[in-house]
Every structure is written in structure tokens, then in C-alpha cells.
Amino acid sequence: MTTMAATAHSSPDSPEPRLGLRERKKIKTRMAIRKATYRLVQEQGYDATTIEQIAEAAEVSPSTVFRYFPTKEDIVVTDEYDPILEEELRSRPADEPLSRSLRLLMRTAVERSLSGEYETREEMALRGRLMVEVPAVRARMGESMSVTGQMMCRVVAERTGRAPGDLEVRVYCMGLVGALMEASRYWAEHGQQGDIAEYAERTLDVLEHGLSPRNPEAS
Amino acid sequence: MTTMAATAHSSPDSPEPRLGLRERKKIKTRMAIRKATYRLVQEQGYDATTIEQIAEAAEVSPSTVFRYFPTKEDIVVTDEYDPILEEELRSRPADEPLSRSLRLLMRTAVERSLSGEYETREEMALRGRLMVEVPAVRARMGESMSVTGQMMCRVVAERTGRAPGDLEVRVYCMGLVGALMEASRYWAEHGQQGDIAEYAERTLDVLEHGLSPRNPEAS
């Protein structure tokens, strides 16, 4: 009953710890596990890193690691900003062409991840490498891709006035997400050098206009 | 052991056993493991079925099971007819529009799988269910999807005169394969009732012409 109330009862001038100690600790533990994992995986590789090592480095018990992440792959495959993308997409004017919204979305998404707002560039790079090298991680990535696809379905359905479960909607979204996934994989496979935003643009071009036949590298 | 009896070793006019006894046995073992797995999974579910049970039912040792299939998921996720599709696609005239070739390909592929030529309909149905229900299987399916995508890349590259590693080619193919995958998943989720060939058609329509905005079920 008194769930939300009570906060800041005695000292009304507390900085910003809106969350209780419990919540804050959970977040910290989560981060600690991630950090430890990233470090260990960088040092010794994914397979060579065991849950036990991760637990020890993060100063928690193995049980706790599994309480926070259902599988080992989940520790590295995050997908935090799905909801952010969703909101971003929804905020676009409803009469804007979908393709245009998507282009803008891609651009801001890339900018954000490059800004290191949600994860460091090293972490992103590591994730990219793992996606290419470790089958289990790649597989898990595919699963999370499907979640993103569903999110997309909801938004696209609203825009087009169709049902989210509509075959056309689902197929459209999964085609899109699959293609973008491949683009990021292409980027990862090429040493993460090229401009990923440009890759996204070209991807959307292909999806919109098809593959122009026999067009040998027009760039 | 006396099942196959004398294999007509001395008579040089043996019908067609071009393969040695070893090869034939390997094929048989492979099939036996698959059959046993399908049966047990149907009876008790995927997770409840252990490798040990499969081994016992197939009358081999657990070691042998792992020798034939790297993972448990691989036993059910087959993907035998990737090369067949490839040949089929290659056999199409080179100047035929890609979309047309793909439509024909889809049609024959569906016909073939429905004919029970490569696997029984029950097996196909089971695979569909597992793909929807069991995360590990779905994940593995995604991996095999990626292999199909690569095959597609090679063919599409030839057709369009581009390189197989070309970003546009890869993105196009993975978008396509991802969308078709989603279509088959849609089919599986809906009790495997609808006409999967029609779903494929609609999928290709969407990819070619985009999502027609606000078009409420025009069928």
C-alpha cells in the first residue's frame, strides 16, 4: 500500500537517490558482473572465462550471477536501449514516411552508442567481436533481434493502421531488423572501421529500392 | 545385427549399393538417432528428453550421438536441402528477374517439403513447434538461417555481378531470409494451418513493394 510514498521522509534535501538502497545495490551488482565479465573476456576469451571466475571478480557468488543473468551469453548481450528506440520512433510525426523515420532513428541510435552514453566504446567493440566469433553469443544476439523486431511491429502497426500480428507487418519488420543486423555484422567483420551510419543508410536503400543489378561498387 | 544380412559381397552385379558398408551404416545410425529423438521429443517434450535416452533408443552410446551431432539442437534442426535450393536457383536463366526466380524457388521448395520427400510431415510439424517453443532450438534455427543467407549471397552475387561479400548483397539476402523465416514462424504459430506458399508470396510482395500504408486486410 505505502509503496511509492514514504521516500525522502526525514531529509527532504537528499540529492537524487530516489531509489532505495536495495535498488541501488542491485544496479551496482549488475554492473559489477558486467564489468568483470568484459574484463575477463577481453583478457582470456569468452569460452575460457567461467562463471566462477566472473563471480569471484565481481565479488558475488555464482548463484548470484545466475540470478542476475539467466545465461552466460546474456551478460554480454545487453540490449538496454530497445525501449529508448521505441520512444524515439513513436515521437516522430505520424504522417512522416516510415522510411524517413527509420533513417533518422538509425542516425540518432548510432550517435548515441558512439557517444558512449550507455556503454563504452570498448564494450561495444567487444560485443561486435563476440558476435562474429562465438556462436553462442551470435545465437543469443539473434534472439534479442527478434525482440527488437516485435517492438518494431508494434510501432509499425500503429503507423500503418494494421494489427501488430499481421503477417505483412511482421515480415516487414523482421526483414528490416535482419538486414540491419547483417549490416552491423559486416561492420564488425571489417574491423569495425567503416561508418556504421552509412552502412545503415545503404541498407535502407537496398530495402527500399531493391538490389540494383550489376552495379559494381559505385561509391 | 543380422538385419541387413549378406550384402552380396561376391556378386559383382549388386543393384546399386555404390557405397561401402561403412557409409551405409553411418547413414543408418544418423537416421536412427534422428528418429529416436523425434519420437522421444514428441512423447515427453524437448527438455525432458536427454541424450542418454536418445542414445538408448537409437541403440548407440551417448558418445556416438555426439559424434554425429555437435549439439542436441542439431539433431532436430536439419537443413538438409540447402544445396538443393542452391542448385535450383542456379538453374534458373541468368536474365530472369531475381524476384521471379525466388517466387518459383519458394514454390518448389514448399511443394517438396510437403511431399514428404525429405522428411515426414510430422517431423516438419514438430520442428515448427519446437522452433516456436524451445529457445535453444529457435536460436540454432537462426544460425542455420545465416548459412542459408550465405548461400543466397553467392547466388545473388553471381546474378548481379557483385561480390558475395558486398554489403548490399549481404544485407539484401539476410533481409530476405529473415523475412521468410518470420513467415514460416507465423505459419507455425498459427497451428501450421494456412498455406505457407501463399505466405511466402505475400512476404516477397512486401519486400518488393514495401508495406502499403493503412491497408486493412484486403484479402
Next chain:
DNA sequence: CATGTTTTTGAGAGCTACTCTCATTTCATG
């Protein structure tokens, strides 16, 4: 501050997928 309640954690047992090694059996061939 002492209390009782709830949540989180750690410890440990247990299951199973999967790997590796080595001895044994089964097929192929001169």
C-alpha cells in the same frame, strides 16, 4: 533502538550437455 518481515544472498547438491582419452570392435584391403 528493538522488533519482526521481506528481500537478497551464499553454500552446496544435483542434473545434463558436451569434451577428451583410450581400449575395443568393425570394416576394408593386399
Next chain:
DNA sequence: CATGAAATGAGAGTAGCTCTCAAAAACATG
């Protein structure tokens, strides 16, 4: 039939993951 190669079985070992239960930490009270 003898010799070499390939397939199998048996067994030990690793690690991811689950479950249970009791201790500890955070919260809500008087």
C-alpha cells in the same frame, strides 16, 4: 587371414544451469 584404418563404447572430467535452504542484509514497525 593379416594388417591398417575407421567407428564405437566406456569412463572420467568440465562447466553451465537449477533448486533448495539457511544466513544475512534492508526495510517497516512500536
